[in-house]
Amino acid sequence: MNNLELQTQENVEYMIEAIKSKLKMATAAAMQASNFDLGKYEDIRDLYEVVASKDKFSISEVEALVSELGKLRNA
DSSP states (O other): OOOTTSOOHHHHHHHHHHHHHHHTOTTGGGOOGGGOOGGGHHHHHHHHHHHHTOSOOOHHHHHHHHHHHHHHSOO
């Protein structure tokens, strides 16, 4: 288990991959962990914790979470 208290690029990659996997994102290939930087770490972690806390998501929840993830990507 990663220590998510540490703001590392490895933890960003871990969380992004976990979010993509849990949401079963069809566009997962477009969401590369390298497109996220440490400046958004806390926001990524918050999103990760929301996703990790639930077993199932409605379509609208998935859309909202993917939208939030997209906002955190580097331009």
